Amino acid sequence: MQIHFYKYQGTGNDFVILDNRNGAYSGLTSEQIEHLCDRRFGIGADGLMMLENQDGYDFRMKYYNADGREGSMCGNGGRCLTAFARHMGITGETLRFIATDGEHDAKFRDNGWVELKMKDVDQVENGGSFFYLNTGSPHYVQFVTDIQEVDVYEDGRAVRYNDRFAAVGTNVNFVQEIDKGIFVRTYERGVEDETYSCGTGVTAAALTAAPGEAGEYAIPVETLGGHLEVRFLRTGEQQYEDIWLCGPATPVFEGNIKI
Numbered sequence: 280m281q282i283h284f285y286k287y288q289g290t291g292n293d294f295v296i297l298d299n300r301n302g303a304y305s306g307l308t309s310e311q312i313e314h315l316c317d318r319r320f321g322i323g324a325d326g327l328m329m330l331e332n333q334d335g336y337d338f339r340m341k342y343y344n345a346d347g348r349e350g351s352m353c354g355n356g357g358r359c360l361t362a363f364a365r366h367m368g369i370t371g372e373t374l375r376f377i378a379t380d381g382e383h384d385a386k387f388r389d390n391g392w393v394e395l396k397m398k399d400v401d402q403v404e405n406g407g408s409f410f411y412l413n414t415g416s417p418h419y420v421q422f423v424t425d426i427q428e429v430d431v432y433e434d435g436r437a438v439r440y441n442d443r444f445a446a447v448g449t450n451v452n453f454v455q456e457i458d459k460g461i462f463v464r465t466y467e468r469g470v471e472d473e474t475y476s477c478g479t480g481v482t483a484a485a486l487t488a489a490p491g492e493a494g495e496y497a498i499p500v501e502t503l504g505g506h507l508e509v510r511f512l513r514t515g516e517q518q519y520e521d522i523w524l525c526g527p528a529t530p531v532f533e534g535n536i537k538i
């Protein structure tokens with residue numbers, strides 16, 4: 280089978296994208312998706328997304344982690360798929376799509392950034408040394424004093440496979456407060472490694488980094504792959520609404536691969 284693919288990245292979180300609006304790629308197996316994402320034997324990516332049709336929406340987002348399994352929401356992926364949808368001729372100032380965690384709106388900024396509205400958050404566990412919340416995907420967040428000293432692979436893996444999380448898994452974020460905002464590094468479930476950036480992780484980190492008072496916040500975020508911004512309204516101790524993940528979403532290359 281010959282596949283025409285597109286490769287996009289958002290702050291170094293990279294994705295293979297397939298246009299599946301005619302259903303041509305619906306039969307791909309998880310082994311085939313894992314192969315396409317393999318950095319040595321395939322195209323190489325943290326995940327694979329399919330652009331699909333959905334009545335009442337501009338498109339449907341289907342997301343698979345690099346291990347070939349369908350994932351939960353991917354924030355950087357949602358921004359990249361929105362940029363891809365526009366490239367494929369889906370027009371409008373705001374695009375509305377449906378993903379595994381529900382509806383999303385996405386807007387384009389003149390500087391090439393894509394702003395993605397994330398689901399509201401109304402539950403944040405404060406475990407003393409960590410926070411645990413779901414921003415479309417599950418995230419464990421731990422604040423540290425020197426982010427460069429953290430062994431994200433070893434320490435992230437230890438949390439992801441501990442007794443509490445081993446069965447279902449979690450993404451694990453290490454966060455340092457810096458002069459302007461926060462620096463976030465993430466161990467991603469389904470990639471089972473550190474990625475250069477994780478959109479739902481950055482969102483979880485920004486929400487938990489905000490001061491306790493209700494109000495509007497805009498938190499600048501640094502990752503290994505570049506700069507993002509998370510804007511939101513804090514309405515209560517554990518309540519966050521109108522959450523926007525903002526950052527670049529860039530085409531890298533396109534091509535054909537036989538599998």
Ligand SMILES: N[C@@H](CCC[C@H](N)C(=O)O)C(=O)O
Pocket residue numbers: 292344349350351352353354355356416417449450467468469470476477478479480
């Ligand atoms: N890179 C993603 C997160 C993808 C979901 C995750 N790996 C999972 O299934 O838990 C992002 O940008 O949010």
